[in-house]
Amino acid sequence: MKVAQPHLALSDRQGLRALLFYTFLMVLGFTMLMPLVAVHFVSNVGMSSATVGIALAVRQLTQQGLTVAGGLLSDKLGAKPMICAGVLVRALGFAALAWAGDPLLLILALVISALGGALFEAPYQATIVALTDDTNRRHYYLVSNWVSGIASTIGPLIGIALLQFDFQSVCYGAAACFFVNYLISLFFLPRVTTPGATQAPAANLKGVLHDRRFVFFTGLMGGYWFTSVQVNISFPLWAEKLSGIQESVGIMYAVSAAITVALQYPLVKLAERRFDTREILTIGVVTMALSLGAIGFVEQFYAFLICVVFFTLGVLLTRPTQQTITAALADGKSLGTYLGFSSLGLAVGGGLGNAIGGLLIDIAKTQQLLMLPWLVYCAVGLLSAAGLYWLTGTTASDKTNLLSQTQ
Template identity: 40%
Template sequence: MTVPAASVPFRLSAAQLGLITANFLMWGGFFAVIPLVTVHFVDGLGWAASSVGLVLGVRQLTQQGLTVFGGAWADSLGPKPLILGGCLIRTLGFGWMGFADTLPVLLAASVLAGLGGGLFDAPKSAAIAAVTASEHRARMFSLTSISGNLGMVTGPLIGAALIGLGFRTAALAAGSVYLVACAVLAATLPHIRPARTVGSGLAGLKTAALDRRFRRFTLVLVGYFLLSTQLNVAVTLKAVTLAGPGATGPLYGLSAGLSVLLQYPLLRFVERRVRTRAALVAAVLTVGLSLGLMGFAVTFPQLLACVALYSLGTMLVYPTQQTLTARLAPPGLTGSYFGFSAISLGLGGAVGNLLGGVLMDAGERAGLPLLPWLTLMGVGVLTALGLRWALREVPRREEAEAGRA
């Protein structure tokens, strides 16, 4: 895939604006309907919570599993057709959820929605890397992350307003948002023709898996994604214990709001002073230490202060991780590398959701409330040390560019 010349100042092109806008729409559409699935089927229709948990888990597994291959296909076909196709398939999946009245139908609809996400996830990252000069990628990934956080904030508000008109209306509206995203990218994103590279396509996944540096990087990041899921598990449980069920609104609002306000200026401040590798290690260490401090929080405001520190770490991880992934990928295999990197999110997310609850239960049974938090802090410290080891051979951007020339 072609990369723009490195000397151009950072000004957003139509393709970059289209990707940022589409990302906002995708996240907004997702969070407009997914939180309502539990409300509608458990509270409204009286289904078992475990059934809905199965549905949501199947969707995530489907999406993460296909993401690995979606990135490889982007190296063969170009990212645009996969992103557009994924948006259309997700529209059908979310729309079908609105008509589901049995568990098999809802499962089928969630699988379809997961297939759509798996098709556009890694190709979207590959497209961002392709239309952005290497020295501007961290900023572009940061802006994309900010647009996703805006969608995460506005999506549930829109969903809450639409649920008054019925779940079917909300599901159809959320699905149609992906049609709008599809139209935006069809108009703004060029068809990036992949370079004819030996080993592209599915063989690119093998190249990524055999790349010792990248394999280490991906596997060590499992530890970070284990920690990043704790906002939904351990942190939420502690917030509800301290302040009741209404605590989830301020909790998620603070996390997403700080990302929207601070992510870009914080990244600009850090990238002028710290190497990308060191910034990623420090960010992961910050996340781990903030989780450790949460064990000592005895009031909800104290917990929110720890969540603010946690958010400062997480908002730096995404753009630096994506930038390093693009830097490590050989020419023509960017999609395969982004696809392979989804393994860390899939494994870390799955283990983190399970481990967070297990640790909280174990701490309560043993009368050791600090146990889960100190354990998570230990995981953070080990992950930061592991990243320092895994990234020691990763070249600086200038060296990487010289090696590609």
């Protein structure tokens, strides 16, 4: 499977290959640890689901909320030094989780890991956009998501295996992945700059805020992220509830990741032949929303896994599509700032998703309102889908029509 088109410079092609290795280890380290955070601190440490949900929400808000700053610094200082610094801080945060025995230390460790993510996320995305063009960017996102699928297949299984020793082993293994990414970034990533490097950070940010279409799109994506992050809070807790064993969490993630590896590329290619970008994005979000709603009606673990499969199919359609649209809407003169600002949708939507998700799971268990969380997630997802469909439709006559840019 080709990563870059032949007309790209050799350094760009080498940089994109290095980014694929980086992406693999980034996702491997994250999925090795984060899905087990909720299970470990609720079941083994004894914290409430709401407490862990709030801690995860603080992490989400910190990382995505400060990603704007990471983007501004990336435009000013360059992407490579920001990525190098970020992955080192992330490694430190993950290692610190090994010693988190109370809510305060849990939040502190998660905030440190979030600061690392805030430093490297926008520069990482800006590097991809800078090293690709309109002819191969969608293809690269497909390949990158396929690589992520492989990593997310292996990650939870390694995490579950290391958990047989202790939770500390999981934390150190995840931290090691990000330290290796520091070495990859330092020695193999090219230096990437944008025209925004010559502008003041305030001017770059002002340009984003005046781009109403991009601001609206970011806001509507918050609903998508609200539903998407349930895979890290509600899904693992519900899997353990239905099955009675922690190992079911690994099974759930393995099923989801296997679907990703097998179907990411062919499913999106098939969808592109039948639907336009607007329709693919909408179908993906609707599929995710309906799958979440269906979970409220199942009582067996195998039925839950079927819902997870359909949820994953929705993610496969949505993830590369929204990445491509975001890149198409961003101003190339301020890539880091634009892509950093886009993370505010994940900051707000994902933060609320984690906090409200943990709270709703507690309410569902104590009040026997088992359908409540899943119907709320479904409603939010459907509202987001409707808003995104409307927004993309209103750009139909725009000379920079996002649909024509991403076909």
